[in-house]
Amino acid sequence: xxxxxxxxxxxxxxxxxxxxxxxxxxxxxxxxxxxxxxxxxxxxxxxxxxxxxxxxxxxxxxxxxxxxxxxxxxxxxxxxxxxxxxxxxxxxxxxxxxxxxxxxxxxxxxxxxxxxxxxxxxxxxxxxxxxxxxxxxxxxxxxxxxxxxxxxxxxxxxxxxxxxxxxxxxxxxxxxxxxxxxxxxxxxxxxxxxxxxxxxxxxxxxxxxxxxxxxxxxxxxxxxxxxxxxxxxxxxxxxxxxxxxxxxxxxxxxxxxxxxxxxxxxxxxxxxxxxxxxxxxxxxxxxxxxxxxxxxxxxxxxxxxxxxxxxxxxxxxxxxxxxxxxxxxxxxxxxxxxxxxxxxxxxxxxxxxxxxxxxxxxxxxxxxxxxxxxxxxxxxxxxxxxxxxxxxxxxxxxxxxxxxxxxxxxxxxxxxxxxxxxxxxxxxxxxxxxxxxxxxxxxxxxxxxxxxxxxxxxxxxxxxxxxxxxxxxxxxxxxxxxxxxxxxxxxxxxxx
Amino acid sequence: xxxxxxxxxxxxxxxxxxxxxxxxxxxxxxxxxxxxxxxxxxxxxxxxxxxxxxxxxxxxxxxxxxxxxxxxxxxxxxxxxxxxxxxxxxxxxxxxxxxxxxxxxxxxxxxxxxxxxxxxxxxxxxxxxxxxxxxxxxxxxxxxxxxxxxxxxxxxxxxxxxxxxxxxxxxxxxxxxxxxxxxxxxxxxxxxxxxxxxxxxxxxxxxxxxxxxxxxxxxxxxxxxxxxxxxxxxxxxxxxxxxxxxxxxxxxxxxxxxxxxxxxxxxxxxxxxxxxxxxxxxxxxxxxxxxxxxxxxxxxxxxxxxxxxxxx
Ligand SMILES: Nc1ncnc2c1ncn2[C@@H]1O[C@H](COP(=O)(O)OP(=O)(O)OP(=O)(O)O)[C@@H](O)[C@H]1O
Ligand SMILES: [Mg+2]
Numbered sequence: 001x002x003x004x005x006x007x008x009x010x011x012x013x014x015x016x017x018x019x020x021x022x023x024x025x026x027x028x029x030x031x032x033x034x035x036x037x038x039x040x041x042x043x044x045x046x047x048x049x050x051x052x053x054x055x056x057x058x059x060x061x062x063x064x065x066x067x068x069x070x071x072x073x074x075x076x077x078x079x080x081x082x083x084x085x086x087x088x089x090x091x092x093x094x095x096x097x098x099x100x101x102x103x104x105x106x107x108x109x110x111x112x113x114x115x116x117x118x119x120x121x122x123x124x125x126x127x128x129x130x131x132x133x134x135x136x137x138x139x140x141x142x143x144x145x146x147x148x149x150x151x152x153x154x155x156x157x158x159x160x161x162x163x164x165x166x167x168x169x170x171x172x173x174x175x176x177x178x179x180x181x182x183x184x185x186x187x188x189x190x191x192x193x194x195x196x197x198x199x200x201x202x203x204x205x206x207x208x209x210x211x212x213x214x215x216x217x218x219x220x221x222x223x224x225x226x227x228x229x230x231x232x233x234x235x236x237x238x239x240x241x242x243x244x245x246x247x248x249x250x251x252x253x254x255x256x257x258x259x260x261x262x263x264x265x266x267x268x269x270x271x272x273x274x275x276x277x278x279x280x281x282x283x284x285x286x287x288x289x290x291x292x293x294x295x296x297x298x299x300x301x302x303x304x305x306x307x308x309x310x311x312x313x314x315x316x317x318x319x320x321x322x323x324x325x326x327x328x329x330x331x332x333x334x335x336x337x338x339x340x341x342x343x344x345x346x347x348x349x350x351x352x353x354x355x356x357x358x359x360x361x362x363x364x365x366x367x368x369x370x371x372x373x374x375x376x377x378x379x380x381x382x383x384x385x386x387x388x389x390x391x392x393x394x395x396x397x398x399x400x401x402x403x404x405x406x407x408x409x410x411x412x413x414x415x416x417x418x419x420x421x422x423x424x425x426x427x428x429x430x431x432x433x434x435x436x437x438x439x440x441x442x443x444x445x446x447x448x449x450x451x452x453x454x455x456x457x458x459x460x461x462x463x464x465x466x467x468x469x470x471x472x473x474x475x476x477x478x479x480x481x482x483x484x485x486x487x488x489x490x491x492x493x494x495x496x
Numbered sequence: 497x498x499x500x501x502x503x504x505x506x507x508x509x510x511x512x513x514x515x516x517x518x519x520x521x522x523x524x525x526x527x528x529x530x531x532x533x534x535x536x537x538x539x540x541x542x543x544x545x546x547x548x549x550x551x552x553x554x555x556x557x558x559x560x561x562x563x564x565x566x567x568x569x570x571x572x573x574x575x576x577x578x579x580x581x582x583x584x585x586x587x588x589x590x591x592x593x594x595x596x597x598x599x600x601x602x603x604x605x606x607x608x609x610x611x612x613x614x615x616x617x618x619x620x621x622x623x624x625x626x627x628x629x630x631x632x633x634x635x636x637x638x639x640x641x642x643x644x645x646x647x648x649x650x651x652x653x654x655x656x657x658x659x660x661x662x663x664x665x666x667x668x669x670x671x672x673x674x675x676x677x678x679x680x681x682x683x684x685x686x687x688x689x690x691x692x693x694x695x696x697x698x699x700x701x702x703x704x705x706x707x708x709x710x711x712x713x714x715x716x717x718x719x720x721x722x723x724x725x726x727x728x729x730x731x732x733x734x735x736x737x738x739x740x741x742x743x744x745x746x747x748x749x750x751x752x753x754x755x756x757x758x759x760x761x762x763x764x765x766x767x768x769x770x771x772x773x774x775x776x777x778x779x780x781x782x783x784x785x786x787x788x789x790x791x792x793x794x795x796x797x798x799x800x801x802x803x804x805x806x807x808x
Contacts, residue, residue: 300694302694321693322693322694322695322696323693323696323697323698325696326695326696327696332694334694339688339690339691340690340691340694341691341694342688342691343683343684343687343688343691343692343754344687344688345687345750345754345755346683346684346687346754350680350683350684354684354691354692354695354697355695355696355697357677357680357681357697358677361676361677364676364677364678365675365676365677366675366676366677366680368675408695
């Protein structure tokens with residue numbers, strides 16, 4: 001008997017049909033991949049399984065009998081846990097408190113024993129070798145850090161089904177390997193695992209069986225070994241996609257942004273120098289915590305620079321706030337779409353024009369028609385799946401939210417683009433569109449820095465790759481370098 | 497089916513207003529008289545005007561607890577100016593300017609000191625009230641030209657003058673919120689301040705502007721109140737912040753910021769106005785009125801939260 005069986009699940013949100021014909025069967029002791037385009041309904045289907053969302057129609061069988069789950073704690077009680085795509089952690093609490101939130105041990109006075117919790121959390125973190133501390137506050141963590149806390153939270157109490165919704169979208173190679181280790185470990189204990197990902201290079205490493213969702217319905221299910229990847233992709237997007245993206249590389253023009261010996265004590269950046277040139281896409285690799293995001297923040301005027309200087313088009317620039325940076329023509333596509341990227345409770349259109357409201361206003365009055373038209377146009381270019389520009393950004397699927405963040409900065413028409421993990425959570429079909437938009441920008445004379453933890457895409461898109469390690473630039477590699485060369489520069493060699 | 501239900505829930509404040517209106521017409525023969533309705537219009541004008549200002553403040557993610565004190569101070573200074581012989585229009589403008597200045601100060605404190613607006617305006621609630629008492633020595637201003645009563649009590653084309661004022665203010669605030677850059681920034685800042693900073697929006701400037709606008713509208717409300725009472729009371733407006741905030745919240749505004757509308761706020765303010773008018777007509781004591789209004793606030797916000805939670 002399968003562990004979990006979903007039959008013809010349906011779910012509508014207002015006028016939007018998220019699921020119809022959601023079918024899925026998961027056995028104990030298997031890793032079941034759930035694939036599909038952005039907005040296909042993967043997260044919604046899994047939220048139904050985890051008791052976060054209620055289905056409108058269809059059956060959910062758990063060990064053969066039908067269940068109706070009204071809340072995540074009901075799901076947890078029967079042994080279902082989920083690592084969410086967008087972090088649902090309490091920001092002001094510590095890592096340990098978040099891991100055990102709602103399941104704390106209390107003493108006879110009903111007080112939570114913080115020491116015991118911290119101790120248990122430390123043990124768990126050590127066991128899986130995450131770069132985390134039990135006492136850290138969650139709002140100080142990067143998306144990757146929060147993802148690891150989510151994973152600890154899901155695995156700490158004995159479940160029989162674990163759902164991973166894009167657990168590795170913000171992780172780099174070595175953290176990804178940790179996640180794989182966990183998944184294999186859990187599988188060996190005969191748990192059922194559902195694993196959602198947009199990273200095609202992960203599929204064969206981790207999966208046993210696969211189900212593909214398209215437009216809310218299951219269009220393929222079977223053993224992973226029986227189906228080649230390109231056919232899977234065809235099921236996902238319903239068309240042919242060139243899997244490997246190739247772009248014509250231009251000869252770089254004049255330098256637009258020069259960073260000279262920049263150090264930031266607070267974020268441990270040391271003596272960084274780099275130059276971004278017109279028409280060039282500079283890639284940046286490194287492990288989580290190497291300082292790539294911190295460097296973007298420093299350039300963008302978020303964190304004050306302690307020493308060194310930044311030049312824009314050859315002239316020294318004083319960037320003391322993001323506003324200065326934006327006005328000097330810099331755009332930063334932040335890695336964290338829910339915190340620094342989107343106004344979730346506002347419509348898509350508002351978000352797209354947010355960094356450049358000037359462009360749709362005359363004497364302070366807004367041209368709402370042009371806002372709608374332009375955001376629809378940009379959305380179309382990026383294959384945004386949305387009902388209309390009036391849909392609230394928070395109701396979009398994760399990957400579609402990411403597309404709105406990118407659209408916002410394209411609308412700004414900047415000259416220097418810093419993309420921090422731009423394709424995080426974006427499906428294979430739309431990734432190609434994002435890369436195409438990036439090279440379009442380069443052709444039009446923009447300078448681009450692309451931070452990414454996905455080495456294959458860095459190696460295909462970037463003209464050269466800078467590698468960071470522990471707050472310093474550890475080297476530069478030309479186009480055509482190998483994954484091993486990058487990793488060697490990214491990983492610290494410990495003195496024996 | 498589903499869509500209809502969602503729409504019904506969104507229309508709930510409006511439907512409640514209509515139901516309340518019909519119920520009161522049946523319950524009391526005095527309710528549906530021209531006299532009573534004009535008096536409701538006059539009574540609610542003060543709260544309505546204040547609540548319009550509060551709408552922008554709340555949308556931008558802030559809150560202003562000092563509006564009651566601002567109302568008192570601007571009414572007082574405005575009438576003091578009239579006492580000194582300034583023309584009526586100038587006196588009213590002075591009242592508005594005082595309100596604006598108070599709001600501006602609130603905004604400056606919020607953006608410069610980087611402490612929560614709840615705390616800042618709790619402090620200025622005391623400061624502005626104290627200032628009124630100091631300036632007036634605790635005594636009301638009485639020597640006011642008779643013509644000043646037109647603002648609160650006069651009529652134009654058979655409709656209370658304050659109702660005209662309210663319509664004009666409401667249209668202006670609506671246009672500002674939905675059709676200008678300032679309004680757009682207010683929504684953005686209220687919905688996600690960090691993202692607004694990253695988008696290069698001059699956040700501090702706009703927060704300050706929003707409080708100043710809210711203050712100006714409160715100043716106007718203060719002059720209306722003074723005109724209705726024909727005195728400048730240093731203690732005017734005590735406890736009004738509750739009414740203003742309640743109107744916004746009943747009308748669908750969110751204290752988390754990023755949500756709210758002029759129409760919603762007006763409906764909210766009228767619901768509160770009808771409730772207190774109805775209670776008067778039905779001889780329900782003042783004490784009970786407070787209990788009823790408090791309960792309505794909780795009920796309205798609960799229903800709204802349920803609707804939003806379902807939508808996610
Ligand atoms: N609360 C909501 N209100 C309206 N529409 C919603 C809501 N939640 C989800 N949707 C819609 O349902 C569809 C499916 O979303 P879902 O998040 O399940 O996609 P997904 O397959 O997880 O995509 P991604 O790969 O981008 O994470 C999307 O079109 C989304 O816009
Ligand atoms: Mg998803």
